[in-house]
Amino acid sequence: MRRVSKIAAACTVSAALAFTATACGEASTESTGSDSDQMKIGMAYDVGGRGDNSFNDSAARGLDKAKAEFDAETKELTAKSGETPADREQRLASLAEGGYNPVIGVGFAYSDAIAKVAKSHPDTTFGLIDSVSDAKNVSSIVFTEEQGSYLAGVAAALKSKDGQVGFIGGVDLPLIKKFAAGFQQGVTETNPKAKVQIQYLSTGSDLSGFGSPDKGEAAAKGMLDKGADVIFAAAGGSGAGAIEAVAGKKGAWSIGVDSDQAKDPALSKYADTIMTSVVKNVDSGVFDLVKSVKDGKPMTGTQTYSLAEDGVSLTTTGDHLKDVQAKIDEAKKKIVDGSIKVKTTT
The missing domain is CATH 3.40.50.2300 (Response regulator)
Structure with a gap:
């Protein structure tokens, strides 16, 4: 156990x-x-x-x-x-x-x-x-969740061509803000010049942001239009829309959540553009x-x-992280030994 x-x-x-x-x-x-x-x-x-x-x-x-x-x-x-x-x-x-x-x-x-x-x-x-x-x-x-998201932020900062990345949250609730906080911290501590666009699909008691792929797709397209080339969506079913939108942009990467979304039968056709997924076991x-x-x-x-x-981790399906894995492993070690304290709010 x-x-x-x-x-x-x-x-x-x-x-x-x-x-x-x-x-x-x-x-x-x-x-x-x-x-x-x-x-x-x-x-x-x-x-x-x-x-x-x-x-x-x-x-x-x-x-x-x-x-x-x-x-x-x-x-x-x-x-x-x-x-x-x-x-x-x-x-x-x-x-x-x-x-x-x-x-x-x-x-x-x-x-x-x-x-x-x-x-x-x-x-x-x-x-x-x-x-x-x-x-x-x-x-x-x-x-x-913030710890796994920090590692995703490290990967995003290292894989982005110009430091423009995005985070899409389903609803602006405490858990989703943990994902956003960890991701943003991982990005900016890896590349201080990087910029993180953060957008929530719905707010408060409106929970549609967790089940609206069309909203995820629209948000991702908006971020791509503003120069983002890596987008992490922690938005439940809405994330599928973001992954699809990113796949349509040459050179862009998406980051999945909860399960290894590159192995999702409905999303596997986009596996070449799903850099990794932040998994909660x-x-x-x-x-x-x-x-x-x-x-x-x-x-x-x-x-x-x-x-x-290993309650949270990054997937390695497709070997998209192999060129930055050493730096991700270094960040993981620092989080585990307490050298890096990951925030839970932005």
């Missing part, structure tokens, strides 16, 4: 990149038997669910690994746009009442719902990804939690997956 640091203080409320603004969920139930002793794992996905080739799919990989290793029964529910807080609560409660343990909420939008449902189901262990709960039977699984957090429940020692409190534990 990957080493995980536990912290007592609540950290910045995180936001799933494929954010939940959702409606009544759809269920996909898989049962592998009727043994009453069989482990049952419940998963409540964010918008997009399994198959989004990004945030949710990373969680799904952890679920699949646990299912195979522990011969577990699983049930998966997926959120949709427009749902109410009560819908999220009902989704989690239905899993807990069905005997699923642990029950995992993928994305910070489940934080309020888990706080309520965990209290009424004290014998169930809940997992909350990308946010922090102080409930005694909840394991909060969070990541140092949500699958590790999911598997670690399930294993702890299986072992009879459920994780609770906050589990922080950092760069030191």
Whole structure:
């Protein structure tokens, strides 16, 4: 199991990149038997669910690994746009009442719902990804997104021809600002003359910025027109539009997020222009939690997956980073040993 640091203080409320603004969920139930002793794992996905080739799919990989290793029964529910807080609560409660343990909420939008449902189901262990709960039977699984983004900034600064780069955030929420802050710091500390354009696709309670590829495409085209030749999009489904736009500009690079987007079947045709992706290993957090429940020692409190534990990383698909890998590795070492302190706000 990957080493995980536990912290007592609540950290910045995180936001799933494929954010939940959702409606009544759809269920996909898989049962592998009727043994009453069989482990049952419940998963409540964010918008997009399994198959989004990004945030949710990373969680799904952890679920699949646990299912195979522990011969577990699983049930998966997926959120949709427009749902109410009560819908999220009902989704989690239905899993807990069905005997699923642990029950995992993928994305910070489940934080309020888990706080309520965990209290009424004290014998169930809940997992909350990308946010922090102080409930005694909840394991909060969070990541140092800013550290992975710093490394992406180093790469962007070194690969850009004239130091003009861009960052597209889905919504101006704390988590997305962590991505922006780390990226900007990595760029400017590598090339002090570089300029970083930062744009958010929506603000406040308007969550459309996480699911609008057309907005991502338009934002990327605007940045390209202003001279940017490397664009990092931390914008959920909207990022696909940015990646497509960048692919249409000769000599430009895009940077993906959450999963290795160069391997995304829907985006693989753009793999030659996807420089790297900032990956959050949500699958590790999911598997670690399930294993702890299986072992009879459920994780609770906050589990922080950092760069030191490979909780965040840069992908190397296509070998696009090979000419700058040494400098990226040097920056990683400095972050891990504390020589570089990465900011979480711009």
